[in-house]
Amino acid sequence: MQDNNRRPIAVRSSKWAKRIAAALADSTITPNQISCISVLFALAGSAALLVWPGRLGMLLCAASILLRLLCNLFDGMVAVEGGRGTVTGPLYNELPDRLADSLFLVALGYAVGMPWLGWLCALLAALTAYIRTLGGALGQEQDFRGPMAKPHRMWLMGIALVVAAVAMPWQQQILIGTGAIIAIGSALTCITRTRAIAARLHVQRT
Template identity: 35%
Template sequence: MSIDQETSHDPAAGRHGWRLALAARLRRHGATPNGISLFAIGLSAVAGLSFYFALRDPPHYGAVLLLFSAVCLAGRLLCNRLDGLLARRGGMVGKAGEVYSDAPDRLADALVFLGVGYGLTPWLPWASDLGWAASLLAVGTAYVRVLGLACGLREHGEGPMPRRTRMIATAIAALFAAAGLALGHIAVVAWSLLAALGVIIVGAALTIGLRLRAIVRELEAR
């Protein structure tokens, strides 16, 4: 069944209907899952640049850039859903699909968190270290998930900080920072973004630990 047919005939598709409809439209216009995955990197790069320059411009421009970064992060999350819909339900699973699905996300995480960290360096020179820490730990969560698969286990998604949660936390922080910058409360800007990086670092470290523990227990139980 094609995406168009599923949207029209599957009553259970109601909660995902708008995404199915959008995926069907993109397919009709020649979009591919791999192309959407690469487009998500572009959105993340723009978000990272927006974070970086937002704190170096006059406040009204900075607030707009922060809002724009939140929109880009929402777009990235949508792309992550649409590429899977096109691949699985649209019959467009490619031989290198797993590479295009997973590798771009690792780069996208780094582009976002490094943009936040280096954007804060004029006020807090050590903030770039937090950006690097968040980037490396985000990659670590994916590494441990893939490690479990490489051991012949099911995919382990335990932990409080998967990709979706990381992006939502960063987008919410961007909205708070935009409001603070527009109102002239610079402390709100810095602490909102720092809090997001801190939550992501702690949450990603916990996620790595929980996934490793689950993998070890499953292997030892064999």
């Protein structure tokens, strides 16, 4: 995992993140294992949302999203700052993310009785990542711009779940609106990334 292909995350430079990453780097756990653990959190969170569709399930799912994002933070830190990277690191950096995204987003669609919305969000989320990695395959730095990149999608869904758990009478409307925002924002992200890649290709040609 190279620096120019890493998602810019401000919290990576915080003291608490560096301490935890250092402790993980000194342990036997590998960056690839941390990436895979993120999928387990996604499985647990999506299952909680579907099995307990009320307040408990939403809060458990929100907590699982946070834990998944922490895994996404520390796998890279252990690999790069901790010097524990492997040749398969880029593979494990991408595939678990796509699985975790889909699990959370599809579960959101089923939770509100609109499976098609969850599958649409998952498809568009995967497409944003595909376009980003396509730019990398074309020799460009990977483009992590939004407006609905992975952290934006997950933070939005996590916050919406907490708000919906508190405002139970409007639970359905809040979560449907969240799914719609994720879908529209992801589609816009696909457009912005594609246009940026095309613009750089034109510059390279000239």
